[in-house]
Amino acid sequence: MTHDAMRLKCDLLIVGAGPAGMSAAIEARAAGLEVVVADEGEAPGGQIYRNATQSPLADAHVLGDDYLAGRALIGRFAASGAKHLARCVVWQIAFENRQVIAMLTRSLHGEQGGGTLEVAARAVLVATGAQERPWPVPGWTLPGVMGIGAAQTLLKSAGLAPSNEAVLAGCGPLLWLFASQLLNSGRGVRAIIDTTPPDAWRAALPHALPALAGADYLLKGVRMMRAVKRAGIAVHRGASAFSIEGEGRAERVRFVDGHGAPQSIDTPLVLLHQGVIPSTQLPRSLGCAHEWDASSACWRPRTDARGRSSLDHVWIAGDGAGIGGAKAAAHAGSLAALDIARELGVLDAPSRDARSRPALRALKRHLAVRPLLDALYTPPAALRxxxxxxxxxxxxxxxxxxxxxxxxxxxxxxxxxxxxxxxxxxxxxxxxxxxxxxxxxxxxxxxxxxxxGYYRIRAPIKPVTVEEIAESIALDNDFTRGEFPS
Structure with missing residues (x-):
């Protein structure tokens, strides 16, 4: 790996240090590739394992065993030899002379060593994960309303938990996971408003038998729901016509319950969630082909089983290629790294295939439950x-x-x-x-x-200053500044 002023060269650039990005880095380093991993977080882990090794909570066990399991992966990543660039925003990726050229802005909060960095790589793996699905409802722009994912980030990164007056609304596994995490941390929840349609089980039923291959996921969900029930939290199922009201900030929610009765709950804090969808901004800016996935009502990049996109030199792995969860993302990252190693000539095809078999088997098992969850929790058109x-x-x-x-x-x-x-x-x-x-x-x-179709995404794909863009422009030694026209 070479470092020339504000330029780096490597074999593989990985964008994102979540489960997919870390696993890919470990596998790529084991194959002998020089790897740079750029991530916006303070520490590796992504959203799912955020601060897993340095939690601000007195007892991180309240976040669950799955969260703590991320420590082992983070440890292996730290020991892999990959160069980790924390607090880095990748705002442009282009192709030049069969190389990937990425522009990164690194923030060190006033310390020396920040600025704009150029990374040249032979291949790029996009492992940017997922984002919460937008759920536009009346009042969702009021102060006092935020996504459950954002609230969970505050809990993991700063140890900040919402008040007991919070109302959780929407559907999906994260709704119940966050409620159980709050209960474990000694906090309560005013109410849970579940918008899962009462007849959603009919669409999910055909997927029930194959989902038994991932029965551990189903059992975790049942345990979380039981924990909420034991705590005596009011759960309103089959809710519809949901809205948030207030003068200048959230004050109450209104909805129609599963029995058709209008309901109102006073609350200063509303946490919304309708599942997660792939984060597609970066691969779209590169020109990667995408398709609309009707089963989960979201866009996803077109990739093969090993994460190879429609463009040469670009792979996509993890939830950014299709929602599968942290464990599936880790195996997908390994598969993509092995395929990249084959493409870059450090592994032959038989070696790649042999090393890939365990990850392929594990990935299949972890994805077995997804059709059931998609059928059960993908919000109907009326909610979207x-x-x-x-x-x-x-x-x-x-x-x-x-x-x-x-x-x-x-x-x-x-x-x-x-x-x-x-x-x-x-x-x-x-x-x-x-x-x-x-x-x-x-x-x-x-x-x-x-x-x-969707928006055409252009660089910069994340907000950057004019100064940061100017730093990325290479000037010849004989450059002279002209006079600004009067």
Missing amino acids: RPADDVTVCRCEEISAGEIRRIASLGCQGPNQMKAFSRCGMGPCQGRWCGTTVSELIAQVQNRTVGEV
């Missing part, structure tokens, strides 16, 4: 396509009604919608509205979401 008066683009304050109105005029897709309304042009760059915008256009025009 809000009413006209609901804000969809939080950055530019564009409502669902405005998006539907423009779509009815013949707007062909999200990129034209962006030009007409500025929807998707804010700091989040479409992360929190893109999926909803595609679905609303498809609804109005009676097209499939796959036909409508």
Whole structure:
């Protein structure tokens, strides 16, 4: 590995130090590759294992055995010899002379050594994980409303737990996991509002038998739900027509329960969750092909079984390639690294295949439960396509009604919608509205979401300053600054 001023060279650049990124780095180093891992976190682990080795909690066991199991993986990653760049934002990746050229901005919170860094690699593995699915409901932009994933990040990174007055609303495994973690830490929950449709089990039933291969996941879910029941927390199942109200901040939630009765709960803190979806911004900016996955109602990059994308030199692994959970992500990262080692010539095909077999078997087992969970917890269209008066683009304050109105005029897709309304042009760059915008256009025009498409993502894919961009521009020795026109 060479280091020239603010430039690095390596065989493999991995973006993301979660389970997939760490496992890939371990496997790639074992094969003899020089590896750089860039991650935005303070320490390796990703969201699932955030601060697993240095938890601010007095007793990290409250977060569960799965969380603590991440310590072993983090230890192996630290000992692998991969170069870990913490607090790094990858804001551009381009291709030049059969190399991957990535621009990174490193923040050291005022310390020396930050700035812009260029990494040249022979291959890149995108392991950026997942993001929470946006759930636009009335009042979701009020202060006092946040995602359960964000609340869990505060618990893991700073030991901050919400008050006992919090209401958890939505569906999916994280809803119950976070509730059980709060109970373990001595906190309570005001209520859980479960929006899983009462008849969702009918769609899930055909997947029940294959899911038994991952029975341990099902048992964990049952244990978490039992813990909530033993704690006496009110659980409202089959909820619909959910909204948040308040003057200047969240004050109450309203919904219709599974029996059709209107309900209201006073609360200053509402935590929302409707599952997670792949984070696709980086591979989209590279031009990787994506497809709409109707079974889980989200976009996912098109990859083969080893994580190879539609572009040469680019692999994608972990939840960023399709939601499978931490253990599946780790095995997917190993498989991708072995395939990269084969592509770069340090492993032959028989060696790659032999080393891949255990990971392939394990990956199949850990993914066995996914069709059942997708059928059970993928929110129905009514929850994904809000009413006209609901804000969809939080950055530019564009409502669902405005998006539907423009779509009815013949707007062909999200990129034209962006030009007409500025929807998707804010700091989040479409992360929190893109999926909803595609679905609303498809609804109005009676097209499939796959036909409508998604935003065209351009660099910088994360907000950076002009100074940081300027630092990335190489200047010749004979460069002279011209006069600015008067």
